[in-house]
Amino acid sequence: MKSTQTIRLVLPLMLIFHACSSGQAQAQEETLPQLTAEQRWDRMSFLLESWAIAAILHARAEQQTAEDAGQDIGELFAPSWGDNFTPRGFMRGTYRNLMSWREARFEVLEVSDQRASFRFTPAYRATFGEDRELLGVTVEEMDLYWIRIHKVIVEHNGLTFHSERDGDDIIFTVTVPSGA
Numbered sequence: 459m460k461s462t463q464t465i466r467l468v469l470p471l472m473l474i475f476h477a478c479s480s481g482q483a484q485a486q487e488e489t490l491p492q493l494t495a496e497q498r499w500d501r502m503s504f505l506l507e508s509w510a511i512a513a514i515l516h517a518r519a520e521q522q523t524a525e526d527a528g529q530d531i532g533e534l535f536a537p538s539w540g541d542n543f544t545p546r547g548f549m550r551g552t553y554r555n556l557m558s559w560r561e562a563r564f565e566v567l568e569v570s571d572q573r574a575s576f577r578f579t580p581a582y583r584a585t586f587g588e589d590r591e592l593l594g595v596t597v598e599e600m601d602l603y604w605i606r607i608h609k610v611i612v613e614h615n616g617l618t619f620h621s622e623r624d625g626d627d628i629i630f631t632v633t634v635p636s637g638a
Contacts, residue, residue, distance in 0.1 A: 496560070499560050500560065502558060503558065503559045503560065503581070503582075504585075506558060506559075507582050507585055507592075510582075510600060510603055510604070511592065511593050511595045511600075513527040513530075513531060513603070514527050514595050514599055514600070514603055515593070515594065515595065517530075523599075523602070524595075524599035524600070524602045524603040524606075525602045525603065525605075525606045527603055527606075528602065528603040528604065528605065528606025528607045528609075528610070529606055529610055531603075531607050532606060532607040532608070532609065532610025532611050532614070533610055533614070535607070535611060536610055536611045536614035536615065537614070539551065539611055539615055543615035543616065543617065544571065544617075544634075545569070545570070545571070545572065545573050545574035545617060545632040545633060545634065546569055546570075546571065546574055548574060548611070548612060548615075548617070548632050549566065549569060549574035549576050549630075549632070552576070552578075552608065552630065553576070556578055556580075556581075559581030559582070560581070561581040561584055562578065562579070562580075562581040563578060563579040563581075564576060564577070564578045565577045565578070567629070571634075572633060572634045573631070573632070573633045573634070574630075574631070574632050575629065575630070575631040575632075576629070576630055577624065577627045577628070577629045578627065578628055578630075579626055579627050579628075580597075580600070580601065580604065580626075580628060582597070582600055583597055583626055586600070601623070601628065604628075605621045605628065608621070608630060609621065612632050616635070617632050617633060617634060617635065618632065618633045618634075618635050619631075619632055620632075620633075
């Protein structure tokens with residue numbers, strides 16, 4: 459009986475030791491490429507766009523829309539914007555996030571303690587190409603996804619949100635509600 463228990467205890471340990479020691483003997487030195495800042499930036503943009511497309515496609519598989527996917531993501535991130543949420547703070551945070559894309563364009567239209575309005579050109583449009591579709595997702599769906607995320611974040615934090623499209627640009631206006 460004791461020998462069976464000993465074998466049950468020792469055998470797995472021997473197998474683990476063998477696996478670890480043989481792995482060390484077979485390990486080879488690997489030289490990884492040194493990526494430029496531009497290559498890293500492009501990769502991050504690609505991943506961000508891919509995650510958004512995946513979220514939209516998942517929502518679609520669940521009989522939902524791109525806006526529904528944006529709602530879920532907005533609800534996830536809304537609390538992370540902090541307790542002192544202001545129109546100016548939202549504009550600055552959005553600017554920092556949008557600048558994750560190398561091709562991003564951003565213009566402040568108006569900013570005060572009560573209101574912020576800004577225009578941006580979503581950089582992911584270039585990825586979608588002339589047909590404005592990528593992996594079955596349209597650029598319009600991508601716009602709706604990102605707009606909904608921002609709407610949820612703003613409204614969760616007690617401000618009023620308005621968006622509009624102007625050609626390829628999107629304009630966000632965020633205000634402190636009257637009486638607040």
